[in-house]
Amino acid sequence: MTVAVVSGAASGLGQAFAAALAGAGYRVAGLDVADLGETGALVEAEGGELLRVECDVRDQESVDAAVDEVVTEYGALHVLVNNAGVYPQLPFEETTLADWQRIMRVNLDGPFLLTRAALPHLRAAGWGRIVNIVSAVVFLGPPELVAYTTSKAGLVGFTRALATELGPANITVNAIAPGLTRTATSARTTGADGGFERVRDLQCVPRIEEPRDLVSTLLYVCDRGSGFLTGQTINVDGGSAKH
Numbered sequence: 701m702t703v704a705v706v707s708g709a710a711s712g713l714g715q716a717f718a719a720a721l722a723g724a725g726y727r728v729a730g731l732d733v734a735d736l737g738e739t740g741a742l743v744e745a746e747g748g749e750l751l752r753v754e755c756d757v758r759d760q761e762s763v764d765a766a767v768d769e770v771v772t773e774y775g776a777l778h779v780l781v782n783n784a785g786v787y788p789q790l791p792f793e794e795t796t797l798a799d800w801q802r803i804m805r806v807n808l809d810g811p812f813l814l815t816r817a818a819l820p821h822l823r824a825a826g827w828g829r830i831v832n833i834v835s836a837v838v839f840l841g842p843p844e845l846v847a848y849t850t851s852k853a854g855l856v857g858f859t860r861a862l863a864t865e866l867g868p869a870n871i872t873v874n875a876i877a878p879g880l881t882r883t884a885t886s887a888r889t890t891g892a893d894g895g896f897e898r899v900r901d902l903q904c905v906p907r908i909e910e911p912r913d914l915v916s917t918l919l920y921v922c923d924r925g926s927g928f929l930t931g932q933t934i935n936v937d938g939g940s941a942k943h
């Protein structure tokens with residue numbers, strides 16, 4: 701059975717991804733610093749079982765232990781979804797070095813550490829899929845998200861360069877760029893004070909993006925048949941950024 705790890709699976713997109721992968725027949729492990737109980741229930745509703753792993757993606761020991769736990773429990777690892785991320789709104793001139801580093805640590809160190817820990821297992825399996833969740837902000841460059849946009853643009857570069865390195869190993873590396881999507885976190889931050897409606901009005905598809913809008917793209921990229929799709933950033937934002 702195909703084994704998938706989703707980071708940041710306790711809420712929002714990661715939760716929807718974990719449930720969807722379970723529904724599609726993957727064995728799923730969710731990694732998060734937050735409680736994974738709600739995601740476990742959703743995965744069970746899809747007929748699967750969630751391996752819940754407490755993990756801070758910024759911390760090498762924590763990441764290595766989490767990947768070991770998944771492979772010990774499930775015997776293999778094929779798919780890694782680097783989804784854990786933070787997106788605080790900060791005017792650039794009020795952004796401190798500590799703010800900048802906090803964002804880079806989750807959004808860039810996290811995928812680096814998890815990917816490095818997972819790779820020996822993907823190589824051992826003879827194939828693999830690495831999916832990095834970036835953001836349509838890399839195309840749009842909105843204000844008050846300079847550090848965040850920089851981190852996600854870095855993850856696009858990571859995606860492209862790593863795809864080249866891992867192509868011969870039958871491992872694809874792609875990024876999915878959601879637009880502003882309704883989650884508990886975005887409702888408190890970027891979507892608050894009319895944010896969802898403002899973004900909706902810039903889209904070709906005039907409704908607010910929901911986590912389920914990203915699921916078919918995730919499953920497509922992870923599919924065993926998608927082995928010729930690599931190094932790409934697939935923008936799923938209702939058409940607000942066209943590239």
Ligand SMILES: NC(=O)c1ccc[n+]([C@@H]2O[C@H](COP(=O)([O-])OP(=O)(O)OC[C@H]3O[C@@H](n4cnc5c(N)ncnc54)[C@H](O)[C@@H]3O)[C@@H](O)[C@H]2O)c1
Nearest residue numbers: 708710711712713733734756757784785835880881883885
């Ligand atoms: N919601 C949106 O509008 C939107 C749009 C584009 C991209 N994204 C990206 O999608 C991803 C998920 O966003 P979301 O809205 O679902 O956010 P969310 O806050 O609901 O989920 C993020 C999860 O990551 C976890 N997390 C944070 N720091 C962590 C750490 N150090 N170690 C392990 N887990 C950690 C959180 O506990 C949380 O469960 C992020 O990478 C975000 O940048 C979101």
